[in-house]
Amino acid sequence: MRQSRALEIWVGAFVAAGLAALLMLAMKVSNITSYAQGDGYRISAAFENIGGLTVRAPVRIAGVRIGRVSDIQYDSESFQAVVTMRIDSRYDFLPADTSASILTDGLLGENYIGLEPGGEEETLGDGDRIEITQSALVLEKLIGQFLFSRSQGDDQ
Amino acid sequence: MIALTLQRMGRWALERLERLGRSNLFLLHVVPGLPGLLARPGLVVQQTFAIGVLSLPIVVVAGLFVGMVLALQLYNTMVDFGAEQSLGPVVALSLVRELGPVVTALLFAGRAGSALAAEIGLMKATEQLSSMEMMAVDPLRRIVAPRLAGGIISLPLLSAIFSAVGISGGFLVATGLLGVDSNAYWSQMRANVDLFDDLANGVIKSVVFGVVVTWIAVFEGYDAAPTSEGVARATTRTVVNSSLAVLGLDFILTALMFGDDT
Amino acid sequence: MADGSSLVEIRGLRFAYSGRTIFDGIDIDIRRGGVTAIMGPSGTGKTTLLRLIGGQEQPASGSVRVDGMEVSRLSRRQLYELRKRMGMLFQSGALLTDLSVFDNVAFPLREHTRLPEEMIRDLVLIKLQAVGLRGARDLMPAALSGGMARRVALARAIALDPMVIMYDEPFSGQDPISMGVLVKLIREINDALGMTTIIVSHDVHETAAIADYLYLLSEGRVVEHGTPDELQRAGSRWTRQFLNGLPDGPVPFHYPAPEFGVELLEPGSSR
Ligand SMILES: Nc1ncnc2c1ncn2[C@@H]1O[C@H](COP(=O)(O)OP(=O)(O)OP(=O)(O)O)[C@@H](O)[C@H]1O
Ligand SMILES: [Mg+2]
Numbered sequence: 001m002r003q004s005r006a007l008e009i010w011v012g013a014f015v016a017a018g019l020a021a022l023l024m025l026a027m028k029v030s031n032i033t034s035y036a037q038g039d040g041y042r043i044s045a046a047f048e049n050i051g052g053l054t055v056r057a058p059v060r061i062a063g064v065r066i067g068r069v070s071d072i073q074y075d076s077e078s079f080q081a082v083v084t085m086r087i088d089s090r091y092d093f094l095p096a097d098t099s100a101s102i103l104t105d106g107l108l109g110e111n112y113i114g115l116e117p118g119g120e121e122e123t124l125g126d127g128d129r130i131e132i133t134q135s136a137l138v139l140e141k142l143i144g145q146f147l148f149s150r151s152q153g154d155d156q
Numbered sequence: 157m158i159a160l161t162l163q164r165m166g167r168w169a170l171e172r173l174e175r176l177g178r179s180n181l182f183l184l185h186v187v188p189g190l191p192g193l194l195a196r197p198g199l200v201v202q203q204t205f206a207i208g209v210l211s212l213p214i215v216v217v218a219g220l221f222v223g224m225v226l227a228l229q230l231y232n233t234m235v236d237f238g239a240e241q242s243l244g245p246v247v248a249l250s251l252v253r254e255l256g257p258v259v260t261a262l263l264f265a266g267r268a269g270s271a272l273a274a275e276i277g278l279m280k281a282t283e284q285l286s287s288m289e290m291m292a293v294d295p296l297r298r299i300v301a302p303r304l305a306g307g308i309i310s311l312p313l314l315s316a317i318f319s320a321v322g323i324s325g326g327f328l329v330a331t332g333l334l335g336v337d338s339n340a341y342w343s344q345m346r347a348n349v350d351l352f353d354d355l356a357n358g359v360i361k362s363v364v365f366g367v368v369v370t371w372i373a374v375f376e377g378y379d380a381a382p383t384s385e386g387v388a389r390a391t392t393r394t395v396v397n398s399s400l401a402v403l404g405l406d407f408i409l410t411a412l413m414f415g416d417d418t
Numbered sequence: 419m420a421d422g423s424s425l426v427e428i429r430g431l432r433f434a435y436s437g438r439t440i441f442d443g444i445d446i447d448i449r450r451g452g453v454t455a456i457m458g459p460s461g462t463g464k465t466t467l468l469r470l471i472g473g474q475e476q477p478a479s480g481s482v483r484v485d486g487m488e489v490s491r492l493s494r495r496q497l498y499e500l501r502k503r504m505g506m507l508f509q510s511g512a513l514l515t516d517l518s519v520f521d522n523v524a525f526p527l528r529e530h531t532r533l534p535e536e537m538i539r540d541l542v543l544i545k546l547q548a549v550g551l552r553g554a555r556d557l558m559p560a561a562l563s564g565g566m567a568r569r570v571a572l573a574r575a576i577a578l579d580p581m582v583i584m585y586d587e588p589f590s591g592q593d594p595i596s597m598g599v600l601v602k603l604i605r606e607i608n609d610a611l612g613m614t615t616i617i618v619s620h621d622v623h624e625t626a627a628i629a630d631y632l633y634l635l636s637e638g639r640v641v642e643h644g645t646p647d648e649l650q651r652a653g654s655r656w657t658r659q660f661l662n663g664l665p666d667g668p669v670p671f672h673y674p675a676p677e678f679g680v681e682l683l684e685p686g687s688s689r
Contacts, residue, residue: 004198011201014209018313021320022359028342029248029323030351056350065347279515287512287571290472291526292501298529 040067040088041126045100045113046080051136053102053111059085061115066091069113085113096122099132111136179375186304186374189297193305199298203306207268207370208314214267215260215314216321222255223247223322227329231336240334244341245348247326252349252358253414256319258406261365264311265398269373272303273394276377277387285378300374307370308363315362357413364405369398425450425582425614426471431480433463433470440466442638443480448582453608453615455625457660458635461673464618465509467635468584471616472506473497485581502530505575505583509590511567513559513574519546520555523574530578545573548603550596565591569600576607582614583607589621597621601628622661626650634660 026032050072059067067087075082087094097118104111115130124130193200226247234240276299279285285295323345330336349355373394380390426448433441440463448454456464469475470482473489482489484500492500513522523542527533533541546552549569559567568591575583588604589597605628608615619625626632626646634641634649634657642649642657649657675681 004201007205008201010209011204014204014212015309015313017212018316021313021316024320025252025316025323025355026351029252029345030349030355031346032351058347282515283508283510283512284514286474287506287508288514289474290501290504290506290508291529291574292498292504293526293529294498 040086041092042070042084042086043094043124043126043128043130044082044084045130045133046075046078046082047100047102047133048080048135049138050081050083050102051104051111051138053083053113053136057110058112059087059115060112061091061094061117066115083113092123092125094124095120096124096128097132098124098130099134100130101134102136104137175379178379179371182375182378183371186296186300189294189301190305192297193301196302199302200305200309203302204309207272207303207306208310211264211267211310211314212317214263215318218259218263219256219318219321220325222259222318223251223325223327224329226250226255226322227326227334231330231334240336241340241344242348243326243330243334243336244343244345247330248323248345248349249354251319251322251326252354254358254406254410256315256322257358257361257365258402260315260318260362261311261369261402262399264307264314264365265369265373265395265402268307268310269369269394269398270391272307272370272373273377273380273390274387276300276303276374277380277382277390280378280380281382281384281387283382295378300378303374304370307373308366311366311369312359312362315365316359319358353414357409360413361406361409364409365402368401368405372398372401423450424448425485426616427481427483428471429481429483431470431482432478433466433475434478435466439638441477444635444638444640446633446640446643448614448616449631450614451608451612452630453605453617453628454631454633455617455619455629456633456635457619457622457625458641459660460620462635462637464635465586468506468586468616468618471584472501472504502578503581505578505580507568507572507575507583507585507588509586511559511564511571513562513567513571515559517559518555519551519557519559519562519570522559522570523577526574526577541577542573545577546570548576548607549573550599563591565593565596568592569596572600572603579611580613582616584616584618586618587620588617589619589624597624604628622663626661 053069053072055069055072057069058065059069067085069083070086071084073082073084074080094115095118097120099116099118101114101116102111103114118132227243230246230250231240231243234243234246276285279295279299285299288295288298327338327341330341331338376390376394376397377387380386424447426446428444428446431441431444431446432439446456446467456467458464466475470477471484471489473492476490484504487496487500489497489500513519514525517525520542523545524538527538527541531538543552543555546555549572551566551569551573554562554566554570559570562570568588572585572588575585585604588600592600601624604615604617607613617625617629629646631643632646632649633643636656642654644652650661
């Protein structure tokens with residue numbers, strides 16, 4: 001019990017180092033910032049087919065990540081997938097006629113939502129819906145369409 | 157002949173089950189002693205030193221090298237696919253999800269678990285535990301509980317340090333040796349490592365491993381035959397059983413945590 | 419010395435280690451305030467008897483009562499309360515190897531009392547002075563000789579001034595001088611503090627000199643009991659052989675085994 005002071009200092013330093021490591025992992029390594037900025041706004045878009053899109057997939061404009069997919073629901077009335085995105089609040093200039101499409105990062109990469117700004121003065125706000133959407137390119141469908149049009153072309 | 161083999165297998169299985177039962181009972185007796193430790197933090201501090209601080213050097217060195225080797229190996233593969241920009245996230249995900257908790261737990265079992273088992277086993281062999289009981293001091297509370305607490309505190313912290321050091325080691329190799337852009341390393345990482353899905357799950361794993369490895373170590377020590385051979389067997393058992401437990405649990409936890417998404 | 423009533427009362431005690439009978443129905447009374455010695459050949463179960471009194475082993479049948487309480491029926495908490503009033507000197511000393519001599523003696527005080535550190539220091543030094551090891555207080559147990567370690571353990575056993583103290587072989591490994599001091603010390607502690615003492619020992623003369631009452635155990639039974647004088651005068655052949663340390667007689671020196679000659683002639687019977 002005599003060397004307890006040095007011991008306590010060591011243990012204190014150890015616990016501090018462990019917590020510092022956790023903090024570094026959270027701040028520098030993980031996406032905590034995207035959770036921290038909870039003050040962004042939400043917009044939604046309906047798609048015929050979302051392919052392999054998942055919650056937390058990035059939302060990009062001109063290749064820059066401006067938000068993430070926060071929710072995906074199936075609307076049984078319109079038979080469409082409704083995707084909700086959270087957009088960082090500093091990107092509040094999206095024109096109302098912005099279009100959304102589901103794209104793929106590289107040939108085999110993850111799906112993300114690409115936004116294409118339109119020309120209107122009015123901008124999108126919290127809860128608004130993007131009207132112009134383009135579904136994911138599903139490879140099987142593409143091939144199917146390609147073969148179909150080929151065979152029709154042959155007929156004529 | 158076949159009957160004999162079956163009988164042996166049956167006996168083996170029954171013995172395992174019996175040990176498992178005993179270790180559960182043991183834990184049941186130790187856990188009520190944990191809250192009492194709040195009144196005597198000195199005991200836990202002492203054990204956190206012996207278990208955690210003294211395991212720090214090996215964990216830091218191992219973390220550094222694992223991170224550096226990971227970066228080198230992955231880069232060589234990824235560069236063929238033009239994906240070297242993703243080096244950061246891949247290194248970070250491997251460490252945070254798997255290697256950090258698992259490798260640290262394995263090192264911990266070898267470094268701290270074996271020492272715990274040997275210490276407690278030897279205390280038993282030299283009648284120190286008996287004499288404590290006769291002094292009306294419950295060894296489960298005075299000896300076992302602080303060690304269990306120290307281990308449960310130490311392993312998650314050690315795992316975090318391992319991962320952080322490993323990611324930094326990977327960074328050194330990636331930017332210094334391989335010429336990956338340092339901004340890309342960090343920003344790609346931040347874009348792909350999720351606070352909850354990856355980091356928090358990794359931390360949960362290391363907490364589970366901390367409980368299991370320390371539990372096995374103190375149980376084996378306490379359950380050791382009070383002879384030098386008994387202590388030696390307890391030490392070996394600790395390392396073997398806790399390593400197997402870590403690997404098995406890791407598979408189960410991974411399946412539970414990361415199974416449904418991605 | 420003894421005021422008649424029994425502090426420890428053992429009736430019809432039976433006990434076995436994995437099938438091997440150690441006690442086969444013994445009755446023992448330890449008188450309050452007296453020094454009672456338990457003697458018997460090595461391996462008869464004297465240490466086991468102390469462990470039964472301390473509640474570390476459970477009797478197969480029969481009863482062990484300490485201060486009116488049936489030890490095997492006590493709840494954990496009651497047992498620990500009882501043990502606070504018992505001191506035990508282990509045959510091996512059993513010092514805590516990661517604590518210094520001082521901290522070992524202070525251990526029960528620190529665990530069970532809230533005394534200020536200065537008072538603990540004084541108490542510890544008094545106990546260490548009594549066993550002649552005040553100067554060794556900063557040594558670690560590994561740096562002690564066997565006899566010294568046992569004396570430290572003795573100081574630790576009396577640290578809380580218990581109601582009953584059990585010594586398992588306190589004299590073995592002591593030189594004649596410290597042996598003499600210890601014999602006197604044990605008697606003095608007993609009388610000054612009004613304790614009850616149970617002493618297990620092979621040192622016939624020393625033990626007979628301080629014991630008020632002797633029990634001789636052999637092969638699971640009480641062979642004889644009485645005051646030292648009675649046993650010396652009126653004891654059986656067995657008793658006299660044991661007390662005088664004669665090699666030949668009814669007391670077996672060997673652990674039970676088949677006849678030596680028979681075993682030597684049997685070809686490869688064991689292993
Ligand atoms: N844990 C145990 N398991 C099985 N048998 C034991 C155990 N402990 C002691 N024994 C046996 O019980 C018998 C009595 O042991 P005990 O230690 O009580 O003897 P003792 O009278 O104290 O002998 P000594 O005078 O040599 O110290 C011995 O024959 C020993 O072989
Ligand atoms: Mg003995």
